[in-house]
Amino acid sequence: MLNIVPKPCSVTLSPGILRLGGRDFKGLVTRADDKTIFPQGYRLTISPDGVTAASSDDDGFFNALKTLEQIKFSSGSFLPSVTVEDHPRFPFRGFMIDCSRHFLPVDELKVMIDAASKFKFNFFHWHLTNDQGWRAEIPELPDLCKKASVRGSSHFGSVCDPSPHGGFYTVDEMKDIVKYCRERRIEVIPEIDMPGHAASLIAAFPELSCDGRPIGLKTTGGIFNDILCAGNDKTYKIVFQIIDSLCGVFDGEYFHIGGDEAPKKRWKSCPKCQSLKSALGLNDEEELHGAFANTVAEFLRQKGKKVISWNDSLNGENLDDSITVQFWMDKAKKSVKRANSGGKLIVSDFYHYYMDYPYGMTPLKKVYGYNPVLKGLDHVGETSVVGVEAPVWTEHIRSLDKMSYMCFPRFLAVAERGWTQESLCDYDDFKARSKKLLPMLDYRIRYAPEQDWDILTCSRVKETTSFFINAINEDNIKNFLDSR
Ligand SMILES: [Zn+2]
Numbered sequence: 479m480l481n482i483v484p485k486p487c488s489v490t491l492s493p494g495i496l497r498l499g500g501r502d503f504k505g506l507v508t509r510a511d512d513k514t515i516f517p518q519g520y521r522l523t524i525s526p527d528g529v530t531a532a533s534s535d536d537d538g539f540f541n542a543l544k545t546l547e548q549i550k551f552s553s554g555s556f557l558p559s560v561t562v563e564d565h566p567r568f569p570f571r572g573f574m575i576d577c578s579r580h581f582l583p584v585d586e587l588k589v590m591i592d593a594a595s596k597f598k599f600n601f602f603h604w605h606l607t608n609d610q611g612w613r614a615e616i617p618e619l620p621d622l623c624k625k626a627s628v629r630g631s632s633h634f635g636s637v638c639d640p641s642p643h644g645g646f647y648t649v650d651e652m653k654d655i656v657k658y659c660r661e662r663r664i665e666v667i668p669e670i671d672m673p674g675h676a677a678s679l680i681a682a683f684p685e686l687s688c689d690g691r692p693i694g695l696k697t698t699g700g701i702f703n704d705i706l707c708a709g710n711d712k713t714y715k716i717v718f719q720i721i722d723s724l725c726g727v728f729d730g731e732y733f734h735i736g737g738d739e740a741p742k743k744r745w746k747s748c749p750k751c752q753s754l755k756s757a758l759g760l761n762d763e764e765e766l767h768g769a770f771a772n773t774v775a776e777f778l779r780q781k782g783k784k785v786i787s788w789n790d791s792l793n794g795e796n797l798d799d800s801i802t803v804q805f806w807m808d809k810a811k812k813s814v815k816r817a818n819s820g821g822k823l824i825v826s827d828f829y830h831y832y833m834d835y836p837y838g839m840t841p842l843k844k845v846y847g848y849n850p851v852l853k854g855l856d857h858v859g860e861t862s863v864v865g866v867e868a869p870v871w872t873e874h875i876r877s878l879d880k881m882s883y884m885c886f887p888r889f890l891a892v893a894e895r896g897w898t899q900e901s902l903c904d905y906d907d908f909k910a911r912s913k914k915l916l917p918m919l920d921y922r923i924r925y926a927p928e929q930d931w932d933i934l935t936c937s938r939v940k941e942t943t944s945f946f947i948n949a950i951n952e953d954n955i956k957n958f959l960d961s962r
Contacts (some may be wrong), residue, residue: 479908481552481914482545484888494526494559498684503550503557507531509539510764516699518600519565521545525937538565541665548596551918568850570824570865571621571896572601572667573889575881577610578678579634579699581645586659589878593886595662596919597893602659603667603734603824606647609677609696609704614668616723619716627665629695634873636948643876652727665730667786670720673706673770674740679716680704686713688748693795699873700950701739708770709750718777725781733778737771738788738806760794770793775801786824789813798867804850804867806832814854817862825850826867831892833870833885838941842931846891846905852858866896873881874949879924886925887912935944 480489498506510532515521518535520542531542545562573594575582582590591602599865612626615767630643647655651751652668659666674681676686684692688707695703706713718954721733742763745751755766768791775785775798786802792812797803802822805813807829817823825831830840830848850866852859868889890912896902916925933941 479557479911480549480560480562481911482548483908483910483911483915484566484894485902485911486545487560487899487902487955488561490561490563492525492559492561495751496524496526496528496557498550498555498557500555502812503529503546504543507543509533511649516565518569519619520545520562521561522562522564524549524560526559529684537663541673541813541839544596544598548915551856552914554720555637559830563872565946566598566734567899568863568865568896570601571599571893572603572824572865572867572894573599573885574603574669574826574867576605576608576746576760576870576872577613577647578605578872580876581611581613581643582872582878583645584647584651584655586878587655589920590881591655591659591662591664593882593919593923594889595894596915597888597890598897600664601865601867603668603669603869604655604666605669605671605869605871606664607670607678608675609702610699611644611646611695612678612682612900613646614652614720614724615646615668616720617649618719618723621675621678621682622720624682626682626695631695632866632876633698634949635699636945637874637876639876649727650898650928651914656728665732666728667730667732667734668724668728669734669736670717670724670735671738671773672717673708673713673767674701675736676706677702677704679706683716686710686716688744689749703739703741703743705740705744705931706770707748707768707960708745708747708748709752709754714773714777714945717774721774721781724949725783725926730783731784732786732802733783734786734804735769735778736769736788739790742767760796762794764794764798766794767791768796771801772796772798781946789841792816800928802864810852811854814852814859817852818854818856818859820858820862822956823852823863824865824867825863826850826869827942828900831866831868833868833888834872834875836889836945837926838933838938839945841933841938842888842909843905844909845888846895846903848895849900850895866892868892878922883926886919889914890915 512532515534518537520538522542523530623646627646632639781838804824
């Protein structure tokens, strides 16, 4: 068996080898067009005479080259004669990096993107804003980066730093990332989190909250009551300006509008929110959340974008049908119901795909063992799952070293479950192939050593408990209780 991750649909070896000598293998590839091959799929043929990569689209050709790169890595200067026929189970295979809690410089972001692209991830969800920092330059609104990109200190339990932390990506840097990703057949999905997790936006524009009170950037993790006022016209004006600006940078088809963890305490006592709720004939604040998301989504739709929202936006059960829902936690029944009626779904199950939790809590085997099709999905529901995404949140991650340790090899498990047909998935086989391929990654990717992948149960309990004890501090508890 060849070492290829994700595992292809079929691999047929034949006699003979291709001698590369000192030649660059990419120069030996002949591209062929074959419209019978599935989107993103390919047929890679290596024979003593050369290499042919057939596909029906550019993505397929790129994926054939990724497979060839892996075969070359394991084979050295003699490639085996082989035919690999392959196409993905799901069209969407993404990874998300939170650059708000801790800022990741452009060159380090590129290291993560390049490593993910080797395993055929095709979407990079860029979490650019949250309560602890605004990271996207919006030239039309300079106050955002001026007032909301540097916080005074950081208190995330185990990560405590009394010194300021911050940074933002200029328009040119964001365009550079888009280009870097495009070269790797990856679409960048920007996320502006709203109406909750928007303290950085409110720090720059206090008039966008319900009470208009000035606030600073948050220095702890948690869920906060300071959310955008849904009944204030100015909120939409600024949000649309931000979207307008970012649509000039991000040319992909998707845009993420957040929508997670938005406590409605302020909305309940805000005359403007209550008046909009009445005017729209809505029953409660969760429906108002749905209406808020629908208004922003409609603006994006007019710009030709497809919109994604976290599954929390389903609470009011009035979310527009066209919005793709990203399932992460709770409300599985609502996500299932929506998918069964044709609503598109991305699966990012917290217990299996959240890369920021320790291996003790989410061992590699657990990630791999998760079939990303939620229980209760019928035939329509199953076809509504567009794919998988592995988020890495960064309250507890402030270096590329730590991030790459947490993500590799767990990214490979998500990549394989998103690509490979269910019947071909086998954990031991996956582990053996992964072990051989991890050394091909850039030296700055400090992947986890094998002994950490599936640690013993007693160590798991210890590691998980100590993670949560370290993650919790007085401020977190106060914020949590306050938001209920
Ligand atoms: Zn309000």
